[in-house]
Amino acid sequence: MLSRRIIPCLDVRDGKTTKGIRFKGNVDIGDPIAMARFYYEEGADELVFYDITASSDHRPIMIDVVRQVAGEIFIPFSVGGGIRTVEDMREVLLAGAEKVSVNSAAVKNPGLISEGAKAFGNQCIVLGMDVKRVETSAKIPSGYEIVINGGRIYTGIDALWWAKEAERLGAGEICLNSIDADGTQEGYELNLTRMISESVGIPVIASGGAGHPEHLYQVLAEARADAALIASMTHYGTYTVRQIKEYLNERGVKVRMVW
Template sequence: MLSKRIIPCLDVREGKTTKGIKFQNNVDIGDPVDMARFYYEEGADEIVFYDITASHEKRDIMLDVVKRVAETIFIPFSVGGGIRSVDDMRNVLLAGAEKISVNSAAVKNPEIISQGANAFGSQCVVLGMDVKYVGQKENISSGYEIVINGGRKYMGIDALEWAIRAQEAGAGEICLNSIDADGMREGYELKLTALISENVNIPVIASGGAGIPEHLADVLTKGKADAALIASMVHYRHYSINEIKSYLDSNGIRVRKT
């Protein structure tokens, strides 16, 4: 059995790490380069970096910050936000990232997934999914809808159907973020995570809602996720990565030891 991954997430706005609740009321909390280095030294398995306003502002990702982060950590590094073309993907990889996360652009132009997979390999292409529970509708049979542009635009696309389509197009991994749970620290959206995990054959990273180590244990077992994204619980020093991993290990969940 593969080890479960613990992945700190750095949401970046105007060059600063920021944190909000349900994608709103963001507060700047630190320098992404310093924070990435800190989490790397603490034993993070990967780092995720999102330029959270690039898509909405229709601008390119901040490659200078990506380069500075890549120079200071030596673990896999995934970058998303404002990536609209294969050239954007190439630039991010050349800046030092190992993976590219496509979200809004992939919803608007699904071919970018297959184009990226063909150019760089599926292992480099992560589908970011921002999902909101809206109840079952005619075109949203699972009850979960895809939302893009940082939670601003509802797309009328069923989350489960989109995950399956993205896998078929060549996505190598899914980072699944529940807008409802984001920043609430009350636990991941287990029903959503299990729904996606059970219906795709690629790794699923659960995102949104971590507050205590028990929440990670739940999503990695009941939610059947392959990895868990964390933010508030480590950004505000409520827990260290070592404490989280020790808890998971003591509860029979295999993790890479720090």
């Protein structure tokens, strides 16, 4: 069995790491470059960097910040926000990222997934999915809808269908973010995570809601996610990456121990 990955997430706005609840009320909490170095030294398996307003502001990603973060860490680094073309992907990869995450742009242009996979390999292409729980309908049979532009626009696209379609198009990984759980620290959206994880053959990263190591155990061991994104529970110093990994290791979840 492959080790489960623990992945801190840096949501960046105006050059600062920021955190909100359900995509609202964001407050700045630190310098992304210093935080990236801290998490690398703590034993994080990967790092995710999202320029959270690039898509809604219709601007390119903050490539200088990406480059500076990449210079501080020696673990896989995934970058998303404002990536609309293969050239945007190339720029991010040349700046030091190992993976690019596409979200809103891929919904608007699904061919971007296959174009990126062809140019750089499936392993480089992560589909970011921002998902909201809605009433089950003929259009949204799973009861989960894709929302884009930082939670601003409902697309009418069923989340389960989109996950399968993205895999078919060549995505190598899915980062599955529950808007309902985001920032609440009340636990991941287990039903959503299990449904997607059991329906695709590519790794699924659970995102949104981590507040206690038990939440990571639930999503990794019970909902079958391959990795778990964390933010608030470590950004605010409630837990460390080491404490989380030690807890999971004691519960029988295989994780990478580096100390």
